[in-house]
Amino acid sequence: MTPAPRIAYVNARLLDPASGLDGPGALLTEGAAVADLGPRLFADGVPDGVREVDCAGHCLAPGLVDMRVHLPRLDENFSDGRAAAAGGVTTMVCLPNMSPVIDTAATVEFVRRRAGRVGAINLLPYGALTKGLAGERLAELGLLAEAGAVAFTDGIRALADAAMMRRALAYASRFDRLVVQHPEEPRLAADGAMNEGELATRLGLVGIPAAAEVILLERDLRLVALTGARYHAAHLSTAAAVDAMRRAKAQGLPVSCDTAPPYFTLNENEVGEYRTFAKLSPPLRGETDRAAIVDGLADGTIDAIASDHTPRHPDSKRLPFAQAASGIVGLETLLPLALGLHHKDRLSLLDLVATLTSRPADLLGLAAGRLAPGAPADLVLFDPGAAWVVDTDAFHSRAKNAPYDGLPVQGRVLRTVVAGTPVFPFDR
Amino acid sequence: MNAAPKSIRFSHRHLLGIEGLSRDEILGLLDLAETYIAEDAAPARRRDILSGKTVINLFFESSTRTRTSFELAGKRLGADVVNMPVEASAIKKGETLIDTAMTLNAMRPHVLVVRHSDSGAVKLLSEKVECAVINAGDGSHEHPTQALLDALAIRRRRGSLEGLRVAICGDVLHSRVARSNTLLLNTMGAQVRLIAPPTLLPPAAERLGVDIFHDMDEGLEDCDIVMMLRLQTERMHGAFVPSSEEYYHFYGLTERKLAAAKPDALIMHPGPMNRGVEIASAVADDIERSLIHQQVEMGVAVRMACLDLLARPPAEKRRPMSPAR
Numbered sequence: 050m051t052p053a054p055r056i057a058y059v060n061a062r063l064l065d066p067a068s069g070l071d072g073p074g075a076l077l078t079e080g081a082a083v084a085d086l087g088p089r090l091f092a093d094g095v096p097d098g099v100r101e102v103d104c105a106g107h108c109l110a111p112g113l114v115d116m117r118v119h120l121p122r123l124d125e126n127f128s129d130g131r132a133a134a135a136g137g138v139t140t141m142v143c144l145p146n147m148s149p150v151i152d153t154a155a156t157v158e159f160v161r162r163r164a165g166r167v168g169a170i171n172l173l174p175y176g177a178l179t180k181g182l183a184g185e186r187l188a189e190l191g192l193l194a195e196a197g198a199v200a201f202t203d204g205i206r207a208l209a210d211a212a213m214m215r216r217a218l219a220y221a222s223r224f225d226r227l228v229v230q231h232p233e234e235p236r237l238a239a240d241g242a243m244n245e246g247e248l249a250t251r252l253g254l255v256g257i258p259a260a261a262e263v264i265l266l267e268r269d270l271r272l273v274a275l276t277g278a279r280y281h282a283a284h285l286s287t288a289a290a291v292d293a294m295r296r297a298k299a300q301g302l303p304v305s306c307d308t309a310p311p312y313f314t315l316n317e318n319e320v321g322e323y324r325t326f327a328k329l330s331p332p333l334r335g336e337t338d339r340a341a342i343v344d345g346l347a348d349g350t351i352d353a354i355a356s357d358h359t360p361r362h363p364d365s366k367r368l369p370f371a372q373a374a375s376g377i378v379g380l381e382t383l384l385p386l387a388l389g390l391h392h393k394d395r396l397s398l399l400d401l402v403a404t405l406t407s408r409p410a411d412l413l414g415l416a417a418g419r420l421a422p423g424a425p426a427d428l429v430l431f432d433p434g435a436a437w438v439v440d441t442d443a444f445h446s447r448a449k450n451a452p453y454d455g456l457p458v459q460g461r462v463l464r465t466v467v468a469g470t471p472v473f474p475f476d477r
Numbered sequence: 478m479n480a481a482p483k484s485i486r487f488s489h490r491h492l493l494g495i496e497g498l499s500r501d502e503i504l505g506l507l508d509l510a511e512t513y514i515a516e517d518a519a520p521a522r523r524r525d526i527l528s529g530k531t532v533i534n535l536f537f538e539s540s541t542r543t544r545t546s547f548e549l550a551g552k553r554l555g556a557d558v559v560n561m562p563v564e565a566s567a568i569k570k571g572e573t574l575i576d577t578a579m580t581l582n583a584m585r586p587h588v589l590v591v592r593h594s595d596s597g598a599v600k601l602l603s604e605k606v607e608c609a610v611i612n613a614g615d616g617s618h619e620h621p622t623q624a625l626l627d628a629l630a631i632r633r634r635r636g637s638l639e640g641l642r643v644a645i646c647g648d649v650l651h652s653r654v655a656r657s658n659t660l661l662l663n664t665m666g667a668q669v670r671l672i673a674p675p676t677l678l679p680p681a682a683e684r685l686g687v688d689i690f691h692d693m694d695e696g697l698e699d700c701d702i703v704m705m706l707r708l709q710t711e712r713m714h715g716a717f718v719p720s721s722e723e724y725y726h727f728y729g730l731t732e733r734k735l736a737a738a739k740p741d742a743l744i745m746h747p748g749p750m751n752r753g754v755e756i757a758s759a760v761a762d763d764i765e766r767s768l769i770h771q772q773v774e775m776g777v778a779v780r781m782a783c784l785d786l787l788a789r790p791p792a793e794k795r796r797p798m799s800p801a802r
Contacts, residue, residue: 247681253596253618256680323597367575369595
């Protein structure tokens, strides 16, 4: 057996939010794991037999852990895996609303097996919370967990039935897995295509009130208090929901939440005259809500940033707004859009990287998301200041549905490493 | 023979809504429509302004009145008018809106008149064709020719829209007529009031530059014009209002409620009417005060003006009305 390859990343700015490390140094990977790191490592040069990568002073951080991606199917030329690698994402967790729905141990195993074949990125599945995501009967949570489901959620569907949610929380706590909710009162959101308000009224579109989010969230928070179970609210989009979450955390409830870049970079005006690329679920909100999401990230109320990557076929977007599919692709813009918060001095670089690495990893109980001896050698090397302009046609993802075309951003991924092996750039 | 003002400032390729039209553009359209009213009354005099041009009526949502009105307008101008009811077309077989647009575009029509149940659908279609597109109603968004014909009917009786107090009553939430009329009346300097139960008003309606009322007696006070809206049957049995009886009790336009308006207030309704739901027959049929039949008549004239204008080559549309303006 040949010895595991050793690679030295020298001349780096090491960023490890889990330990609070932000400083110059080097890192050594051996095989699939991190072997050593520190400011003095390789101070006297890299020994023979170790490959050297000069980081030229750029940031070396744990690879991004994206806790929310939609992958309708895992087909042969899996472009979303390439998009992840290009975006510095080394672990992504996919929602159960796939074909087939991930609601049995067999489908979890199918996804994990398929994931190994279609790409180098760590692809982990959520398990369904209820059978068929129908919200009526519990899925086999214990068996799903044993098969490798990292947490439970009905994905893009809210679990609306309060009694069902109470039981789901209580039962899931037995397996110490997070329950992830799409917090949107479905009856209030019914037929809605965009945020409720003046713009929706002018466009003649049915709106989804911002209150639909906090109504379901606050109900869930009461159920958390009742059950003591861990609960996570996905993609927060409103000021009221951030407030509710802030209060719940102050009370000591075991709750967490994430958001996605559209909710802190864009507002409902992006819809303009029926631009379906700006149709998301939950919808883009007003400017006050957008600013509150930034505040929630800045004060730590919002734990994580996920891409909410949702590839859509062009035909599903070239429709009248109400009929068009929701969602945008986000893997390749996740890091630069998040870095915007740092460039605007709202979060320190380390705190920002935490929302993309250690915090989601901790919520899901993953070993990834940190730089430490023995941790997986999943890394991203990036230049936080590099300026570029988003060109959606150049996305590696086959789907191009993003409202960011032509947007100037700062922050470029230079290298992505999964289990010690470079997976980006591709021309290696 | 040709009395139509040939030059009118109109800088749009399509007529997708009242939004975006200037006061002068609206006035220009109304003036042009005015010249067609006489023609309209004497249908034997066919014009040939649009001879050799093709107008396609593409109605994804059933409509008899508006479609017939556009059809007559086109024929009176000498156009070839083709009706494409959706029932008979490929849409039912799963063809997408954009496929339909491309197919029709390949037939090289000059004007497409489109109605669709989705807000924004007509705009989407207009982006995929080379001809002019007239929005004949899209979802709850806009119905510009209805607002123009309403304006023409009012102007012929009152001389001007400026300063008039206009009440729009009923199901504003689902009404494209209410949206287009609000935009047009505001642009022309009228004061708009919306009167409806809270469940039939769109969110943030007060942001539309209107005064909101939930009570007919208060809302109708001193109004010059009372526009009633149709309440769809499926919305009156508990979903938005408890019953048609209760709706009529509070929001049906009766002679008693109308007494709050100015003594010479005019009554309008885009049709088709639900008598005894939103309007009493005695009010609807009051020859002195009801403009309901004139609205239909103005409809043909306004649509002739829109077809005429949009079928013209761009240069002619952009020429200013006169150098002095």
